[in-house]
Amino acid sequence: MHLHSLELIGFKSFADKTLFEFHEGVTAIVGPNGCGKSNVLDAVRWVLGEQSAKALRGGEMADVIFNGTDARKPVGFGEVSLTFTNCGSELGVDWHDVRVTRRVYRDGNSEYLLNKTLCRLRDIQALFADTGVGRSAYSIMEQGKIDLILSSRPEDRRTVFEEAAGITKYKTQKKEALRKLEATEANLLRIGDIIKEVKRQIGSLQRQAGKARRYQTLHADLQVLDTHHSRNQLDKLEAELEQARTAIARLEEAESEAHRKIEAGENELAAKRRSLDEVDGEIGDARAEVQRLQNEIAGLRNQIEFNRQRAQETGELIERYTDDIAAAEAKRSEQATQLQEADALIARTNQLLVSKEQEVERLSEALQAARNERAEKEEELRALQLSLSKLESRITSLESDLTGVRARRDATSARITELTKSIGEGNAALQGARADLTAARAAMETERQTAEQRKENLRAAEERLHENQARVANAEKEIARLERTIAEKQARLEVLRQMTEEGHGLEKGSQAVLKGLDDPERLRPAIAGALVASLNVEPEFVPALEAALGRNLHAVVLRDADRAAEIFQQLTTQKLGHAALAIAELSGARAETQPTELPIGAVAWAIDKVDVPAELQTLVGNLLRGVAIVSDLGAALQLKRTVPALHFATLGGEFISAAGIIFGGTAAAASDSMLGRKAIITGLEAECEGLDTERNAAVAARDQAKRELETAMSTVEEARRSHESAHEKSSRSGVEILSAERAVGDEERKLAHLENERNTLDQQVGQADDRIAELECELQAGKKDLESEQGLQVAAEQARESARLREEEAAEKLNELRLAVATERQRHESLVHHREPMAAREAELADLIAARRADIATYQDRLARQARESTEAEASISGHESELELAEQNAAGLAEQRTTRLKAVTEKESELRGLRDSLNDLRDSRGKDEVRQTQLQLRIENLIEHVTRRYQVDLREFAADTFAFQKTLSAMTKKREAAIPETWSVERPNHQNLEQIIAELTRQLDNMGPVNLDAVHEYDELEERYRFLETQ
Template sequence: MRLTKLELHGFKSFADPTELVFSQGVTAVVGPNGCGKSNVSDAVRWVLGEQRARLLRGAKMEEVIFQGSSARRAVNLAEVSLHFDNDDGALPVPFKEVVITRRLSRAGESEYFLNRAPCRLRDIHDLVRGTGLGADSGVVIESKMIDALLSDRPDDRRELFEEAAGVGLYRDRRRSTERSLEQTTADMARLDDLINEVTSQVRSLARQRKRAERHAEITTRRFAVELTLASREMAAWKDELEQLDERLIQLREQLPHAQNEVIVKEAQRDAAHAARAASETVRHERARVAGEAREAALKLQGEIAVAEERHRNAVSRRERAEAERSEGAAIGERVVAEWEAARAEEEQTTAALQGAVEALKQQSAVEETTRTAVAQARTALERADQHVRSLRDALRRLELDREGAERKLADVAQRSATLAVEHEALASTQRLAERELATADEQLAIAQSAALEADAALSQARDHARDWRDKDTAARAEARKAEEEAAGLAGRVNAIEGLERERVGLAPGAARLLKDREQFGEGAVLGPLSDYIGADANTAMLVERFLGPTVHAVVIRDAAVATAVRAWHGRTNPGALLLLPLDVVAQLPEAAEAGELSASVQTEGPVRGWVRTLLGRVKPVDAGSAFVDARGAVWLPDSTSSDGPLRRRAELTKLRESLALSVASRDHATAALAEVHAALLTAESQATACADASTQAHARSQQVALQRAERERAYQRATRELADAVALSERLSGRRNELSTRVTQSIAAQEEQNVALATAEQAAGTSRETLGESDRAQDAAREARAAAQVTHAQAQARREVATERRARLERERANAAARLETLQKELSALAEGDAVLERQMQEWRDSLTGRQQTLTEAESSLADAEQGVRTADAELAAVEQALDQSRHDVTALGESLHVAELRHTELSGKRAAITERLEAEWRRPLGDLFADYTAVEAEDDALRAEAEELRSALESLGPVNPLAIEEHEEEMKRLDFLTSQRADLAAAQISLQQAIKEIDVTAREMFMKTFTEVRENFRQIFQTLFGGGECDLKLENPDAPLDCDIEVHASPRGKKTQRIHLLSSGERALVALSLLFGIFLTKPSPFCLLDEVDAPLDDANVGRFVKMLNQFKTNTQFIVITHNPRTTTEAADAVYGVTMQEPGVSSLVSVRMKGPAVDEAEAPAEAPATGA
């Protein structure tokens, strides 16, 4: 493989497309300073992937694009291409020619191409790896890199050795493998956390699965019980709903007849409204006529008043116009006189302006002559000043160079003086860092122990909080149960109280009498007998069995009320009715005998006699299935009678007592819940505090670990800085000698430059005097020309003022004439308008009298129409009163219908509520629920008790995860999968660790093999270049060759110095070349570009350098950028000359060297270089 061509376009000073063709051997690139030679080496470094703008002699990468010159605009694109002949297949691509291209735009877009195809920078690095090419390889060697390669940065030497040994590829693989190992370790840690989490979740789901299975069993039994109760209740409501349906049909038939009566009344009302609207229309029409007559009269009066005002204004305006016409005539005469005077003044200023123009032309010609003389003198002075400035710049550069060298020399001396102090300080810093590292180890152990204790406290606090959370759940369930029980009892109490208020279950006749009792007078009808009897549930059942329908009897005041009620009953026929007058009841002893039914009831007020009469000496036998009265008669009542009002009132009393107990129980459960919840909040607060403490402890542990790592880095840094200080002390000694020589040379050159500067300044002084005389002559001519310009401007201004004054007076004269004509026309028009206005005013006064008569007649007609409206309002009121009565009848029927519908709705609502509750709870249609359930054979009370027990059992289970079974199975599968994944990661971790060991062994073997070969070659080349002496390469730590520094030792013949920092610059350059060519002998690069590396060599060393180039050029192409003619003539096979024919733009001249003759391939005209 060899380099065949370099193409540049828009790169730095190479603005135009430029080609450098290379053949075997040595190609020299020559040219004056600043012509752009080094841009060739920058181009090679850049196209091979250099990313540091500093190494390309720039501040940012965009500066490699041509920036423009005095004659050219900047370009927007830089492109460089390297062409390689790949016949030997050194590059692993199936191409005979390989082209590597890099392109950069000002927009910041950077592109790489391989054989004109887009690619990545990494692809190019992989392609040239192991071939000796690369941005970090030794392809480009600059003079300033000599010291860097030998002393300042040991890493640079290592890169050269690793490139030669091919270790870079293994180093990259090792880094990649280490990253994979780190990722695998991190994945294992995350997977361990995940496995622990999933394991915990599997245990939790196992417990949830058992609860879910128990929940399913209880739910199945509860489904059967709830559906059995619901079916029985819905069957009981069915009969009552059928009766309500019949009642609703009757009411709905009666309601339309009443509504039709309302419609008839509404039609009558609409007719009355229509009559009233007609009367109102007539009234409005007559009011409109009266209003129009009134408005017309008022309008005519206003027009008369306006006309009178206009007449007065016209007389005043005619007087003002007469005065203005007299004044305008006087103004016109004055304007004519002024215009004649302005025309004469304009003719005089025109003549004066022509004389000023002639004088200005003469003075301008004189000024132009003096300006030419001044320009010539200034040109001569500028040339002299330019020469003086160039000499001063040269002198200033010499002074700056000397001052810089002196400053550097002083800095080196000061640095050497302080270096010993720094050395001791660094040693002390190292010892201190070592002590701090030991202290950090102790602190880390303490922090880790504290973190473990905080974790234990956190676990205990969480367990405590979990216990209180379970208690809170149980207390919450108990409170919810008590709340539901109290709400259920309150609902039953409200329902029974509603039945009591509506007298539901009372006989129809008694209910109708109680509804109409107000017509009998206050206190006549007292109420039903059941309102005055109180008993427990069992006694109430016995009383109702014995009394039968008598329990619906109505207590009245006396026999007179009974007569009135009989009459009412005959009219209304409400049904069977039993009356109990208080004035006819027999008076029995107050005390009842033991066992009597009356002894078990409580009575109130005056009905006590009737109760004793009905129940006195009546004793229940056979557990209330039969009764014996005072006469010995045996009563056998129907034992299947339904609940009556006494039993309902007894149940209401019992429910109220139960409700009070339930409310108390609910309050107690709520208070207990509050106490448990407060304890739970305290426990959770303690758990949170422990969690915070654990977090702080872990944070402290991490902080201490970071501090320990920082102190370890500080110790390593102190050790490294101490070693650097020792090496720097040695380099400063050699640097001091070089700077002393440089100061002496700068002082001699500065003295020569001062003599030349004195001569140039004298010549510049003569030119400056000549320029002063010319400037004074020019100033006099400029002042004369300025005076002429002032005279010309003044004359022109006077002429313009006169012209403007004449024009203005001309306009004023025309305006005065036009104003007089306008005033005359206005006076004529005012006279005609006065005559017309007088006639119109007389006509309006005549019309006003007739319109006032019309207004009087219209107001009389309006009063008659308003009386008709009042009559229609009275008829409408009577019709609306009849309509209200019909609507009242409809409302009464509607209320009855509404009551029936409410009861129907109540029962339907209960049935719908049960349906909705069951469908919502079981999430299925009611029909499907009844079809699927199996009836439970048991009493309703037993079923309700069992349903409550099942509900309590479900609540005690608490929240249940219905998907626990499926989730448990899924998490088990997930746990198995994660466990297998961890096993795979563990195997991968072992494999990666083994791979790193194998890479280290291979890279070490390759590096040591290459190092040995380079070491031998370095010794041979050193002996050749120096003609003797000793040199060696040593590893700072032979046990770690891949990480330690490489030390270079060299002692030229006749010297005992081992440290290369003490050698001269020429000797260091030869040592660097010896090392470079020693690497080439190990693994030669396809080509090498040497940028002025022969600059510090004397003639003898240049000869040795040329000899070495000739020795190696058979295997390596050399591109040598040089100023040394010996290198060019003795070693070069071809020469490119770089020049700047156009300022700021580099161009090439190529010459092929053939033996002693020189064939010029291309020779454009020479031009001096002006800068890079």
């Protein structure tokens, strides 16, 4: 079988169709890095069944499809085909060529093809079993695979040897057969368990199926009865619903008619009420007119009666006044005489009184002039006092303003003093805050420098830490490298030792002897081991000594010579191959015939280049006697001619015996060379010891680096803490600087505010000084005006006092004259007083006579006027009585009209009340019918929903099956052992009995509890499965 070609389409970096043809002798693919060698290997492994995307250096299987570049689009699938030729004998198929294809799509689907025919991966694996062709077989070797095999465990290498030996296929078949047997046994056990379980389930399902069948039977009967009964109920309810709808429609029509009548009646009633209101208005007007006329007639009659009474009283008064006139005229005559005498005396006193009164008038005028003068002086004085009061008020106001301004100026000056003091304190505080700020900034700079220094220390410590970490990491890497190298060396050493112990490279017979033949426990104590295992040779002399020893290298050293015959007997009997046994005691003494001098041109005697145990020195010495080592075959031939009795072995592995026979060439790899393997073992042991020493030194260096790392970490931690502390102090200093800057700003703002306030107050003090000067000037002017006014007031008071004195003198004279006038007037008045009663009496009598005569005339006029008024009133009464009669007749007629119209309104209201009551009755009836309609609709909906939910039947579409209904009802009636009543009929069944039957069936179904309706089908399936399992 020969690998003919590899075809790739859209696989990884092979976007286009790529064909690799492998001609005879091609065993490897080489090329520069990145040219796709690994992708070719991945393609071979993938087409042979690799299932791990990670093993193909991907995340998922779709990653093997070409994913596109900047210049090319991705493809939709990836395909790899592998073609083999001359496959008939190797694969046992009829084809000469075998083409294996694997294709995968981006949606995750994939397929395998064998000669373009779809197949399974298992078919491909079975086809190539034991051929060395597979996803992980030894026929495909990637980089490092050979070294991995050499350094792997023996158990792992055994797999390679088994595959090369061709037994992997049979082991796989054996595993598959054993797996199938185990699966069969497990299935048999499982079948037994399943049969038991199924048998147990059959019992439970049988009960459930029986219950389900009973339930189905009862449910079917109930469905037939209930659906027919529900259909009958539906028809009745729908008929009742239609009747209710008809009644509601009829009542709605009646309501509409009643509404129309009520509306017309209300319109008519409104018109009648308006007419009644009009009549009420006319009646009110008529009654008001009647009342007016009655009031006027009553008033006129009262006036007539009053005039009559007053006429009677007036007549009596006229008679009495006539008598009074006669008596008064007699008294008047007597009184006139006395009055003439008094008049003469009064005339004389009157002349004297007139002269005195003239004097009094003159003095009164003088007094009045004095009073006017005094008043003028007082007025002037009051004016001066008023002006003086205003000046005093003005001066007081100016003094008050001056005092206030001075007080405010003093307060402002005090505030300025305080501000000056505060400004001084503020300047001091500002200087202190600035000093604090400067100190804080200096401290900040110090802390910053300290932080920078500590940061630099931290950086240096971290650099040392990183250097130590790098040293530790390098030491760890070196230790790992050394341990990996030691592990590789030891693994290889172990393999070589095991090969040496097992006798690899020896004859099969010798290997069998080393293994102890059929009785290892008995034979192994007599076997010292392979002869070659006891020899130590320098690597450069291995070919020469192997050539010198020849087949003797296959010898096995025996401790007991008596075992030799037995061993050869078993080798011959069992046909285990040839063997060579070396027995030290049979070697005898070492011969001394070897020349003592090494021939010129030879490298060394062969025996001198072998390190042999003491017990085997004689044996090995006899084997290597007379063997000289030369550099090459030409030197050996030349020396052979010179010293023909010696044996010569070359460093290249050629050997010339004493008889002149030349041996040469090679047939085994270096690893199969027994002495070479021994030399390799020795070299590996030395290398392992050296590597152990290096590893120990590396471990010590690592430990030292770790200690230094810990010290560096402590130093870094300390430096970090120190740096953090310095940074924290620097941060605090920064906060202090901010606080100091804030304090400086506050102080500067406060100082500026104080300066502004002081400047403002200074301006206010200047303004106050100007105001004080202005007020002082005004005050001085006011005081001057006050002094002038005060002088005028004194002069005015003096003038007033002079005028007062003159007034008092005139008043005194006037009072004296008035006293005289009063005395004279008193006398005159006394006379007049005595005359006045007489004149008054005479005047009174005259007045009385005139008054009585006037009264009599007035009373006579009044009597005449009252008589006329009474006559006019009587005439008015007659006219008003006629009008009153007409008004009363009109009011009575209107009252009759109101009564008639009120009766009509009352009757219309009664009629409307009746209509409204009828409408309410209609509404109540319609409401009841609508409630009845809603109830019927709910009953219908509930009935339909009940049948639909319980039987999945549309009751409206249900067609009654009279035969099934009668049959079911008869059967149920027989079960109840009750005869069907004579009145029973299909068309009109006994409703009560039917409902009882339905209720009983429903109760029976409810009492059955939960029912598994699938139990019947499950029971049949389980029964069939049980029979099937029983027949297995």
